[in-house]
Amino acid sequence: MKYRYFPSKAALLDAVRAGNDRGYNRQLDADLLDAELIDGDKYPISFTMEHNHIAGQEVEPHVRAMVVLNSQGETALLDMATETFNALPERESFDPGEAQLATDTYDGSHRIGGRR
Numbered sequence: 001m002k003y004r005y006f007p008s009k010a011a012l013l014d015a016v017r018a019g020n021d022r023g024y025n026r027q028l029d030a031d032l033l034d035a036e037l038i039d040g041d042k043y044p045i046s047f048t049m050e051h052n053h054i055a056g057q058e059v060e061p062h063v064r065a066m067v068v069l070n071s072q073g074e075t076a077l078l079d080m081a082t083e084t085f086n087a088l089p090e091r092e093s094f095d096p097g098e099a100q101l102a103t104d105t106y107d108g109s110h111r112i113g114g115r116r
Helices: 009-022 030-036 082-087
Strands: 003-006 043-054 057-068 075-080
Touching: 003 009, 009 030, 009 043, 009 075, 057 082, 075 082
Parallel strands: none
Antiparallel strands: 003 043, 043 057, 057 075
């Protein structure tokens, strides 16, 4: 199984800003993330689902994704365009040195911190 990820803080921030511009339900504060996230890290996506509502109104399908933000296992839900998600690189798994995430937090599966 392959896993998509944001290859940089800049790529994640681009997706956040685009989702905010589209008015998606799961939005993040780009300025706060910019201040808190580390340059050079990669941000794996640990869960996805198709979503097709904005503020209760049916819209074109898009992706709701859970993004791992740091080695403490903190995550955030982010809605993004399907094209944005499909353009992200894929990996079979993440090595701790490459993703800069602890193996006990992200083990390449759809589990975060041991929860299912």
